[in-house]
Amino acid sequence: MTSRVVVIGGDAAGMSTASTAKRLAGDALEVVVLEGGSFTSYSACGIPYWIAGDVADRDTLVARTPQEHRANGIDVRMRTEAMGIDVAARTVSARDEHGHVEQFTYDHLVIATGAEPIRPDLPGIGADGILGVQSLDDGQRVMDALEAKPDRVVVVGSGYVGLEMAEACIQRGCAVTVVERGPQPLSLLDPDLGSRVGDAMRGLDIEVVTDTEVTGFRTGDDGRVTGVVTDGATYDADLVILGLGVGARTALASDAGLPTGARGGLVVDDRQRVQGAQNVWSAGDCVVTYDRLTGELIHLPLGTHANKQGLVTGRAIASMVAGTDPGPPFAGVVRTAITKICSMEISVTGLREDAAREAGFDPVAATIDSTTSAGYFPGAVQMSVRVVADASSRRLLGAQIVGGSGAGWRIDTLAMALWTEMSVDELVMTDLAYAPPFSSVWDPVQVAARAAVKALG
C-alpha cells in the first residue's frame, strides 16, 4: 500500500524532508511537493553574497533543481501555491501558475512554508521598491532593482541579513544608509562588542543611524519609494531593503486551526509533529524550536536547523509508512550563528547578558582581547571574546566573538560547551588544538573562560 505525503514548500526543510522520506521509504511513499516560487533547495543564506557579486552565478546557490528532485522520484510542482489545508479531510488545495486549482489528499502533510520578512504596518509600506530578502525569488527582485542602478539604498533594521545586504549594496556601488531603532547595529551582541560592528560599517562608508524609529515611507508620483521617514530626518532612497527580521509564514496553517507560538511559528514536538494534529508535520523557518538554555520555544529561522529538522521529519514519516529507523529526535538549539560583515567575523551562541538575566539566570560576563594566531605570528589579527556565565551553576550561558579573519569559528567550541552544559571552570581545562598559525597557547576561548572564572570569584 502506498502512502502519500504532501509537502508545502520546496526549500531546505521541505526538500530535506521529501528527499529523506523518499530515500528511506521508496515505493511505499508517494511524495508531492508544492512550491510557490521558482526554485528548490537553494541557499537562502547565500543570497547577499550573490547580490554582492562574490558568488557570480545565481544558479550555483541551488543545491538541487526540481528536475533533479523529480529524477529521485519526487513529484515537484513549481509555482504552485497552496491555498488551503483541511486537516479533517486530509486535503490541500493549491493553485498553479495558470490559475488551475487542484485538490491533493494526503496521508501525511508537511508544512515547510518558511518565513517572510517582517513588513511594518507604516504609511507607504506598499510602495514599489521596498523589498525584503528571504527567498531566492526575493533575491532576484533585489537584483532586478539593482540593475536600475539606484543611487541610494536604505536598509531598515540591522540584523544579519540587513547588514549583509548593506555591505552587498556598497559593493554594488550604491550609497547605503542603515537605520536601526536600537542603540547599535546587530542587537544580538552586547553593547561593548556591538559598537565595533558599527565602527567597521562606518569604515566601509556605510551610514549607520541608530536610536532612530522609522515612521513611514515617502512615495513618488509613480508609486515608487523615494525616502524613509523617521522620527528624526528623512533619508532619500531609491531602494529600501527591509532588515527587520522575519516571521513564520504560517497564515495557511493558522487558518487550518494549527497551533502557533513565537513569531507565528508552528508548535511541534521533537519529531516535528505539529502539536495536537494527526499526521501533520512541520520543519524549518515556520516552526518554533526548543531552546536548550531557557526551555522556551523560540523562532530561530536558520538553514542549519531547517536541514536537521527536515532530516528528522523525513525519517519520522518513513518510519511510519515503511517501518524504517526514525533515528534521533531534533535536540533543540543553543542559538549559534555566525556572519562576516566587512572584514569582521561575528559569531554568537547562547544568551546575551541581559537575555540571560531575563531568563532567570544570575549572569556574570567578561570580555577579553586576544589574537587569531600566536601574537608573534604573521597575520595575527585582533579578536575579542565575551562570555556570559551563571553565578550559581557556573555554567556557560552564552558567548560572542568579534574579530578579524580566523576569529569567528571558535564559537563552535563555545556552542559545544553550551550544548553539554559545561562550567566555565571545566572549559578552561579542555583539550583544544594549539599551533602558532592557529591560536595562542591559551586559546582565546579559554582566556575568556578564565576571565569568567575570575569574575565569578
Added chain:
Amino acid sequence: MTSRVVVIGGDAAGMSTASTAKRLAGDALEVVVLEGGSFTSYSACGIPYWIAGDVADRDTLVARTPQEHRANGIDVRMRTEAMGIDVAARTVSARDEHGHVEQFTYDHLVIATGAEPIRPDLPGIGADGILGVQSLDDGQRVMDALEAKPDRVVVVGSGYVGLEMAEACIQRGCAVTVVERGPQPLSLLDPDLGSRVGDAMRGLDIEVVTDTEVTGFRTGDDGRVTGVVTDGATYDADLVILGLGVGARTALASDAGLPTGARGGLVVDDRQRVQGAQNVWSAGDCVVTYDRLTGELIHLPLGTHANKQGLVTGRAIASMVAGTDPGPPFAGVVRTAITKICSMEISVTGLREDAAREAGFDPVAATIDSTTSAGYFPGAVQMSVRVVADASSRRLLGAQIVGGSGAGWRIDTLAMALWTEMSVDELVMTDLAYAPPFSSVWDPVQVAARAAVKALG
C-alpha cells in the same frame, strides 16, 4: 613565614608554575627558577616558523624574559644546570655557567625539565651536524647551521616537528629528504589521510622516503655528518634534523628515585604532585598525563598542556603556603593537536582506528570529503574528515582532518565531543555555526558524524 619553591626549568610549565604561585602567594613564597639554557617562557612550537623565516625575530618567540620575571619577584638563574636532587634533604644542587655549584634548599620542588629529542643509538650519532629541535637553544643551533648554507638536509622521522622543519628548510633554499620508517609520514593519521600529507610534501619538492629504517650516519674526516645510512640507500646530508619525537628529560628526577612512566615521564596526580613524593611537583613535557579516552598515562608533550599544568601546579603550591583557592585539577587530555604543513592543515583528536582497537574499543571509521566553506563560495577548498566511533557505546573515539585553509580548526568541535563522551548520533544534532563563508549548511564535522552513524548501522 616564607616558604621557598625551587623550580627546575624556565619554559612554559616552569614559568607558569612560578608566575602563578608568586602572583597568588606573594611574600609568603620565595620562588627560585633554575634554567640551564638562555631563554625563559618561549614558544617552542614557534621555532620551525622562525627558522622558516615566517617569524622574523627570534626574540618575539619569548613571551617573558628573565628580566621581566625578576621584575615580578621571581629569582631566575639562567644558564644554571640542576645537577642533583635530594628529596630526603630537600635540596637541589646546581652549577652556573662559571662552574660554580650552589645548593638550594626547598619547601616545594617543581620539576619542569621538559623533553629532549630522541637520539637513536646508531653508529655516527655523535657527529657534528645532527641536531634535534626542542628548546630555543636547539633552534638557535639549527639557525647557526643553516647560516653555513647546507645544500642537503635530511630529516629523520616525520612527526609534526620533523615535517615542520622539512618545510622550513625548503623555505631556506635547501634540498630536503625526509626518511620515515613507517609506510607514510605523520603516523598520527590513518593511512587514507596520511598519504595526502606525503603527496603535499612531494608537491613542495620535499623527497619523502617511507618504509625505510635509518641504520647509521656517515661522517667526514672533520667529524661532521655527510650522510644518512638506511637499510636502502645512503642519503647525502650536510645537516641532519632529528624528528623522531621526544622523551621526557627526567634523568635527574629518576636518579633521585622519583617514579617515571611512558617515555620517562614523571608520574603525577591530577594536582601535578609527583607520586609518592612529599612536596615534589612536576608539569609539562616531563610528565605523563591522563588520557581520558583510554585511562592510560601517556607522554604527550605539548605547550597547551604545559601551560595548564603549570597553572594547576602554581595554584596548588600557593594553596599550601598561602591558603589560596587551588582551583580545578588538571583534567587530562584527549590528544588534540594541529599543524600546518605546506598549505595543508592537519589536525587530530582522540584515537586512530588501530589505536582504538588496541585500547579495547570496537571501532568503526568513516571518511568524508567536503569543503571549507559552502561549495559555491569563492575560495572554498577541499577538506576531508575521518571519524572513529565505538560500535557498542556509539561514542566518538577520534577524528582526523586534512584539508586546505580553514579546514583544521574544526578539530576543536570534535575535541569537545570527545571530552564530553558524546555519541556520534548526538554530534549530528548539535548546534554549530553556519554561514556560507565558513561552512556548508551541514558542517563537515556533522557530515562525518552522519557517515559514522551510517557505518555503525
